[in-house]
Every structure is written in structure tokens, then in C-alpha cells.
Amino acid sequence: xxxxxSLLPLLxxxxxxxxxxxxxxxASIVVAFMLFGLLGAVRFALTGGVEVVGQDRIxxxxxxxxxERLPRSYLTQVRQLSEVRQASSLCWFGGIYQDPRKQLxxxxxxxxxxxxxxxxxxxxxxxxxxxxxxxxxxxxQALATQYGxxxxxxxxxxxxxxxxxxxxxxxxxxxxxxxxADDQPANTIFIHYDYFNxxxxxxxxxxxxxxSQLKHPGQAAQVSSAIDALFANSRQETKTSTEKAVxxxxxxxxxxxxAILTFIVxxxxxxxxxxxxxxxxxxxxxxxxxxAVLKTLGFNDGAVMLLILSESLVITLLxxxxxxxVAWLITSALEPSLHAVLPFFRIPPSTALQGLVVAAGLGxxxxxxxxxxxMRLKIVSxxxxx
Amino acid sequence: MxxxxxxxxxxxxxxxxxxxxxxxxxxxxxxxxAGDYLALMGPSGSGKxxxxxxxxxxxxxxxxxxxVGGTSIEGLSSNELASWRASHVGFIFQMYNLLPVLTARxxxxxxxxxxxxxxxxxxxxxxAALALVGLSDRANHKPAELSGGQEQRVGIARAIVTDPELLxxxxxxxxxxxxxxDQILDLFDALNREAGKTIVMVTHDPRAAARARRILxxxxxxxxxxxx
Numbered sequence: 001x002x003x004x005x006s007l008l009p010l011l012x013x014x015x016x017x018x019x020x021x022x023x024x025x026x027a028s029i030v031v032a033f034m035l036f037g038l039l040g041a042v043r044f045a046l047t048g049g050v051e052v053v054g055q056d057r058i059x060x061x062x063x064x065x066x067x068e069r070l071p072r073s074y075l076t077q078v079r080q081l082s083e084v085r086q087a088s089s090l091c092w093f094g095g096i097y098q099d100p101r102k103q104l105x106x107x108x109x110x111x112x113x114x115x116x117x118x119x120x121x122x123x124x125x126x127x128x129x130x131x132x133x134x135x136x137x138x139x140x141q142a143l144a145t146q147y148g149x150x151x152x153x154x155x156x157x158x159x160x161x162x163x164x165x166x167x168x169x170x171x172x173x174x175x176x177x178x179x180x181a182d183d184q185p186a187n188t189i190f191i192h193y194d195y196f197n198x199x200x201x202x203x204x205x206x207x208x209x210x211x212s213q214l215k216h217p218g219q220a221a222q223v224s225s226a227i228d229a230l231f232a233n234s235r236q237e238t239k240t241s242t243e244k245a246v247x248x249x250x251x252x253x254x255x256x257x258x259a260i261l262t263f264i265v266x267x268x269x270x271x272x273x274x275x276x277x278x279x280x281x282x283x284x285x286x287x288x289x290x291x292a293v294l295k296t297l298g299f300n301d302g303a304v305m306l307l308i309l310s311e312s313l314v315i316t317l318l319x320x321x322x323x324x325x326v327a328w329l330i331t332s333a334l335e336p337s338l339h340a341v342l343p344f345f346r347i348p349p350s351t352a353l354q355g356l357v358v359a360a361g362l363g364x365x366x367x368x369x370x371x372x373x374x375m376r377l378k379i380v381s382x383x384x385x386x
Numbered sequence: 387m388x389x390x391x392x393x394x395x396x397x398x399x400x401x402x403x404x405x406x407x408x409x410x411x412x413x414x415x416x417x418x419x420a421g422d423y424l425a426l427m428g429p430s431g432s433g434k435x436x437x438x439x440x441x442x443x444x445x446x447x448x449x450x451x452x453x454v455g456g457t458s459i460e461g462l463s464s465n466e467l468a469s470w471r472a473s474h475v476g477f478i479f480q481m482y483n484l485l486p487v488l489t490a491r492x493x494x495x496x497x498x499x500x501x502x503x504x505x506x507x508x509x510x511x512x513x514a515a516l517a518l519v520g521l522s523d524r525a526n527h528k529p530a531e532l533s534g535g536q537e538q539r540v541g542i543a544r545a546i547v548t549d550p551e552l553l554x555x556x557x558x559x560x561x562x563x564x565x566x567x568d569q570i571l572d573l574f575d576a577l578n579r580e581a582g583k584t585i586v587m588v589t590h591d592p593r594a595a596a597r598a599r600r601i602l603x604x605x606x607x608x609x610x611x612x613x614x
């Protein structure tokens with residue numbers, strides 16, 4: 001059987017006819033894969049955090065909802081458990097800087113928080129400065145770059161949730177350190193819980209949730225149950241899970257993103273399959289006499305099938321590569337401005353690989369029937385069609 | 387006398403038209419010696435082209451045997467026939483059947499894609515075949531840029547590039563003017579006399595048939611007459 005390599009001249013020839021039709025077919029595939037890439041980036045942006053969470057940390061939230069607030073005393077009780085190495089509270093601040101439409105990720109935390117997250121890189125001096133100054137903040141490198149903040153700068157930070165008891169509008173925060181992170185975007189501002197709590201007009205001594213670092217990661221299930229048992233039958237019962245489960249639950253607040261995106265992408269790809277299959281069927285129909293000549297010259301059924309499948313594969317893979325490339329350009333261009341809202345807005349390598357696999361599968365599927373028809377072509381009848 | 391290059395024995399070919407069975411060849415016997423030059427003549431529907439297709443392994447007989455170069459081709463599978471055709475038979479068509487998007491050289495190179503030859507070897511052999519038919523200066527032209535006679539010469543170059551022993555020609559001059567037709571027939575003469583190619587040519591043109599060494603007349607699927 002003729003190898004694929006020996007069919008290359010024929011493959012090139014096949015693409016040199018009907019260039020307009022080829023262009024429009026590839027263009028439709030480009031659009032489909034651009035959409036696939038962008039939706040993949042959206043999905044990653046909404047759920048990506050799930051992949052970077054630690055296994056030795058568990059999170060205690062309100063049983064009813066992740067946005068339910070808990071008494072500060074819960075932190076003290078959790079810290080007393082023998083299996084818990086350390087714990088910190090987190091409180092969503094709802095930060096606004098200059099533009100009210102752009103919400104910043106700001107958390108009020110306890111001073112030991114950074115020792116639980118070694119992946120957040122802060123200089124020792126900077127950390128000491130922050131721990132020693134109640135009105136100081138540790139700011140993510142990405143945000144510092146975006147707003148041009150330097151250590152020592154004073155930032156007037158507003159909240160779209162909380163009011164100060166002194167009626168002042170903003171919390172003046174001093175940048176004590178700038179952190180970076182290896183596995184996630186450094187786009188958060190961390191402030192002291194005490195500083196935040198004392199300034200509140202109402203709702204003091206409440207926290208968002210408790211993060212606990214365990215002495216032994218294998219005890220996550222057991223300790224989670226123990227924590228929830230502590231607060232069972234209280235006014236605010238809790239739900240404790242691993243960080244991953246909480247991140248997943250947070251992502252699910254937006255809906256079953258995966259299912260919605262899969263549905264859209266499936267519909268788009270089905271349309272693309274029809275377009276490509278139609279192009280290939282037309283191409284084979286128009287070339288019936290030529291295919292008969294090739295068979296007359298000695299090209300066997302397998303070679304003819306290989307030729308048609310190769311054409312189909314090249315069309316879909318070309319469209320996929322260009323489409324994913326365009327999506328990558330778009331996400332790269334939008335990522336800086338979306339950083340605060342969608343910190344993971346980029347196409348993960350797994351999505352790109354998935355796209356190429358899907359393109360190959362669709363290419364084969366689209367070429368299969370036309371290839372089979374070409375393979376079964378009766379030479380004598382087809383030559384009469386000249 | 388040695389075994390003929392082509393040996394046809396009791397070949398029948400029937401086609402089905404709905405429920406009706408239409409016989410096209412009816413128990414045909416034929417021997418063609420290596421180096422022979424044979425013209426097949428007869429009215430439309432007499433079975434000339436069908437016989438040519440059977441000799442080239444493009445179709446299978448309903449019954450009977452066909453041996454070419456010692457190989458019984460009537461029992462070969464579709465893929466075995468394809469491989470056999472690639473190395474033993476060259477086809478020349480009335481409408482040339484060149485691929486319009488390929489140049490003359492690329493068209494001639496087509497049968498060589500099935501061989502393990504390198505690109506350089508293929509090009510060399512294709513150029514040699516084009517030189518043989520007098521078209522060296524047209525190697526990079528596409529079929530649309532060639533005259534009918536030149537297209538047919540490219541078709542002949544394509545048929546001989548793998549050096550097959552048997553050339554099967556279906557109305558090779560049927561679409562050409564007299565001058566171009568004569569040039570093609572001159573080429574066949576040279577290929578037969580100088581290169582020893584065995585040629586079987588289907589034609590309606592008595593002038594073309596007169597160039598052959600033997601003329602066979604078919605009518606209603608049987609051989610009715612032979613002229614030497």
C-alpha cells in the first residue's frame with residue numbers, strides 16, 4: 001500500500017483546487033475551535049483554582065452556604081483540636097480601588113496565614129513588617145504591577161460590603177510586602193483581620209471561614225467530622241471539607257459550567273462535522289474520474305481511503321491549530337484586564353491537547369464515508385463518467 | 387512456440403440491467419504474443435472496451451480465464467489486481483485522463499509514487515519518459531496549457547514510465563486531429579518496434595488500425611474476423 005508520504009504530492013494537489021471552498025471550510029473550523037478554546041479558558045478561569053489547592057488543608061464554612069458568616073470564636077475552638085497544626089480565619093472584604101466596577105480580591109486574615117501557604121512567596125522582612133503593622137497589607141505582584149504599587153505606598157481601599165464605624169469611606173492600607181506565587185496568579189490583597197474587625201460599624205467578630213492545616217493530611221475526613229461535630233446543633237452549623245471540595249463547590253455556585261460548555265461545544269462540533277463531511281463528499285464526487293484513474297494506475301483501496309482521510313484530517317487539524325491559536329491570542333490580550341475577576345483566564349495545555357484530539361477524531365469521522373465511497377468505486381463505471 | 391503473453395480462454399462477461407442479463411462477451415478465446423501490436427475493431431457495443439478492461443484487470447469476467455505474463459488475473463482480489471496493474475500494464479485513454487492540478491511531470495510521476503523510488507529517481511524517470519514522447523520542454527505545464535496531442539503524449543509517458551510489458555489503449559486517437567493522431571500512432575510504432583512493447587488498441591479508425599500487425603473484429607461479443 002502506498003505510504004502517506006508518497007501521497008503527499010496528491011494531497012497538495014487536492015488542496016490546490018477549489019481554494020475558496022477550502023478556505024471557507026477551514027474558516028468554519030477555525031471559528032469552532034476558537035470558540036472551543038475560549039470556552040475552555042472560561043471554564044478554566046471559573047474552576048482552575050480547584051486544581052491548585054492543598055491536600056493538607058481543610059476549610060470550615062457555614063453549613064447552608066459558603067457566604068454564611070461564622071462567629072470568630074469558632075476559630076479559637078478549631079485551633080484547640082489536637083490534630084490541627086494551625087488555623088486562620090478568612091473574611092471576604094469586597095475591595096474596591098478607584099473604579100467601583102472593578103472588584104479586587106481582598107481577604108482579612110490572621111498573621112499566621114502565610115505559614116500555611118508556602119506557595120505564596122513573601123520576603124521574611126516584608127512578612128515581619130506586615131505582621132508588625134496592623135494597617136499593613138501584603139499585595140500580589142500582579143496587582144502591584146497593574147496599579148504601580150510599591151512597598152510603602154498607602155492605598156485607600158473601599159469595601160462594597162462593609163461600613164466603618166467612624167463613617168470614613170475608605171480603609172487606608174499600607175503596602176508592607178509584595179508576594180508572588182508559582183502555581184496561581186498573585187492577584188489578592190491580604191489585610192489584618194483585627195484591623196478590619198475593629199473598624200466595623202456592625203457585624204464585628206464574624207468571619208467568613210476557617211482554614212485549618214492538619215498535622216497529618218490523611219486525617220482530613222476524620223478532623224472535618226470532628227470540627228462539624230463541635231458546632232452541631234448550634235445556631236450556625238458548619239460544613240468542613242478539603243480545600244479542593246470547597247473550591248469545587250464555589251465553582252458550582254455559578255452552575256454546572258462543565259455541562260453547559262460541553263453542550264455548546266458539542267453542538268458546534270457537530271455542525272463542523274457536517275460542514276467538513278459535506279466538503280469531503282463534494283470533493284470526492286467531483287474527483288470520481290480522477291480517483292478511478294488513480295485506481296487504474298495501481299493505487300489500491302487502502303491508498304485511496306488513506307488519501308481521503310488525510311485530506312479530511314489536514315483540514316480539521318489546520319482549522320484546530322489556527323482556531324486555538326486565535327483563541328490563545330484573544331485570551332492573552334484579555335487576561336491582564338480580566339485578571340482581578342477571572343485570574344485563570346487562559347487556555348490550559350490539556351484543553352489545547354483535547355482540541356487537537358477532537359480535531360483528529362472529527363477529521364477521521366468526516367472523511368470516513370467519502371473515503372469508503374471512494375474505496376468502493378468501480379473503476380470501469382467511474383471512467384465512463386469522464 | 388513460447389506461451390503467449392496474453393491467453394484468454396472461454397471468457398464470458400455479462401452485465402445486469404435490472405432483471406435482464408446482457409451478454410457482452412460470449413466465450414471468447416484469444417492469444418496475444420509478447421511484442422504483438424493488436425487493433426480491436428467492431429461496432430459500438432461489440433465488447434471491445436470490455437475486453438480491454440478485462441485484459442487490464444479493471445473488471446472481472448463472469449466466467450473463463452485470463453492469463454497475462456503467466457498470472458491468472460481473473461482470480462485476483464481488488465488489491466492484488468491494483469498491485470499487478472501498477473507493474474505490468476500501462477493504460478492510455480481516449481480523453482487522456484490527466485489530473486488537471488498536476489504538471490505534466492507530476493502526472494507522469496504518479497505511477498512511480500507506488501514504488502520505493504526516491505523523489506530524485508522519480509523525477510529522473512518521469513523526465514526520461516517525457517523526453518521519449520518529445521515533451522521535455524513541457525514538463526512544468528499543466529494539462530490545460532497543452533494541446534490535445536501533447537496531453538495524449540503525456541498520457542503515453544505516464545503509461546510507459548514504469549516500463550510495463552503490456553500497453554492497453556482505448557481509442558487513443560479518437561479525440562485528436564489527424565496530424566496529432568498520426569504522431570501518437572508513430573509513437574506506438576516506435577514503442578512496439580524499438581522497445582518491444584505489446585500493444586492492444588481499441589479503435590474505430592481504420593487508419594489507426596492499419597498501423598497494427600493484427601486487426602481483430604468483434605461483433606456481439608465474439609471474434610468474427612482477423613486480419614494480419
